[in-house]
Ligand code: SF4
């Protein structure tokens with residue numbers, strides 16, 4: 101798996117959930133399908149009058165979530181930026197040509213007045229596949245995106261009792277000194293953290 105394949109999979113999903121933060125700090129989420137994909141960039145269309153647009157212009161943070169029929173969760177965490185003014189028409193037309201239903205929504209030239217295209221060029225991409233055994237997760241970046249480490253890790257305080265391994269639904273802990281979590285197979289369920297008698301397991305992030 102890699103970032104480019106994740107974007108291709110999102111393209112197959114089609115309709116994605118876009119989460120933003122409003123002026124009161126509340127989460128807001130919408131389904132968006134007016135999206136164009138380049139190998140490492142995502143472009144999407146909305147209307148300038150929508151609260152979604154205001155949130156993107158004032159805050160910019162966005163999470164984009166897709167779920168495939170193979171039980172793969174793909175999530176982008178990024179900041180969206182409007183494309184340059186002199187490129188707006190090109191990207192609006194590109195998205196409308198790929199999604200012709202939009203010509204019914206914004207007929208004639210109304211799309212140019214109402215519309216705005218944002219781009220995501222720098223993002224963290226989380227891939228989480230629950231359809232394989234053991235489960236698989238990995239993170240990637242596009243542009244200047246950064247990976248945020250999450251989940252759990254075992255520290256040198258481990259006394260080697262083995263309780264964490266017995267409680268792990270994915271059996272993704274290797275014995276050793278100290279024991280070690282196979283991060284790519286970890287659910288982030290926290291069972292190991294709960295049972296460790298030595299407080300040797302720390303949350304990451
Ligand atoms: S439960 Fe804690 S002390 Fe025991 S093996 Fe796991 S990490 Fe080490």
Ligand code: SF4
Pocket residue numbers: 252264267268269270271272273281285286287288289290291292293
């Ligand atoms: S968080 Fe859950 S899945 Fe991950 S190592 Fe601990 S028990 Fe296993």
